[in-house]
Amino acid sequence: MSKQEILDNLRDAIIKQNINGTVEATKAALAAGISAVEAIDDGLAMGMKIVGDKFEAAEIYLPQIMMSAKAMNAAMEILTPELAKEKAGEGVGMAITFVQEGDIHDIGHRLVSTMLGANGFKIVDLGVDVSNETIIEEVKKNKGGKILLVGSALMTTSMMSQKDTIEMLKEEGLRDSVKVMFGGAPVTKQWITDIQADATAENAAEAARVALGLMK
Numbered sequence: 001m002s003k004q005e006i007l008d009n010l011r012d013a014i015i016k017q018n019i020n021g022t023v024e025a026t027k028a029a030l031a032a033g034i035s036a037v038e039a040i041d042d043g044l045a046m047g048m049k050i051v052g053d054k055f056e057a058a059e060i061y062l063p064q065i066m067m068s069a070k071a072m073n074a075a076m077e078i079l080t081p082e083l084a085k086e087k088a089g090e091g092v093g094m095a096i097t098f099v100q101e102g103d104i105h106d107i108g109h110r111l112v113s114t115m116l117g118a119n120g121f122k123i124v125d126l127g128v129d130v131s132n133e134t135i136i137e138e139v140k141k142n143k144g145g146k147i148l149l150v151g152s153a154l155m156t157t158s159m160m161s162q163k164d165t166i167e168m169l170k171e172e173g174l175r176d177s178v179k180v181m182f183g184g185a186p187v188t189k190q191w192i193t194d195i196q197a198d199a200t201a202e203n204a205a206e207a208a209r210v211a212l213g214l215m216k
């Protein structure tokens, strides 16, 4: 089977909400020498994107998305240890990762957190539905160190509170103590410029590259 066929199988297993099929396709990808990052970015995540488009077009409904998300999580259980093996540096700094308030989409957030951990960041994972107050408190607790804030928002509504994160950092005199990277499907480079954050990234692999650049 060609590499592209293996990646297509990963994508299709997610679209078909086939949990066992996703697990088998993930194992097959690793056995064929495909890296965990490629399996995610060029296979599984593409499937999730198509699932989202189908949901938007009312071709599928929430229970089906949940099954696809379960399949994605099953694949991540296999791939996370592989990502950790690719560990690069140590002591790069601390990444405080979170999903913005009102938002429970955590698949991309967990991927990005894992990739940053694999690239030498100490991860403080605040989880999902995190208020700006909690974020500010965590920054205060760790002030003085090299801190990167890594926020995810998958909905246009939750993305709005990224603007408030930046405003609250400024009000508390903390904006210069941290670098701020935001991501998630609705986040654009223009949005990052508009709210005066530092960076964004399309996927977890790019997030790691960008994060390392920000900490230099």
Ligand code: HCB
Residues within 6 Å of the ligand: 045, 048, 049, 051, 052, 053, 055, 056, 062, 065, 066, 069, 102, 103, 104, 105, 106, 107, 108, 109, 111, 112, 150, 151, 152, 153, 154, 155, 156, 157, 181, 182, 183, 184, 185, 186, 200, 201, 202, 203, 204, 205, 207
């Ligand atoms: Co959900 N959902 N959902 N959903 N959902 C979206 C996000 C929509 C876009 C679907 C659509 O309409 N097309 C939509 C949001 C519309 C909008 O606001 N523009 C939507 C909606 C509306 C909702 C509900 C409101 C539905 C309802 O209840 N009626 C509800 C909201 C719940 C809530 O949060 N309060 C809901 C629920 C769900 C679940 C629970 C069924 C499930 C989440 C399961 C879970 O996460 N544990 C779900 C899912 C899975 C999706 C889609 C299909 C996939 C998201 C995903 O996991 N993608 C999504 C469609 C889409 O995104 N196009 C849909 C795969 C990961 C790998 O990609 O983009 O999350 P990612 O992360 C990437 C990338 O963005 C980047 O790297 C990651 C890894 O490559 N990145 C960063 C992420 N964070 C970063 C941070 C950085 O600093 C840098 C880079």
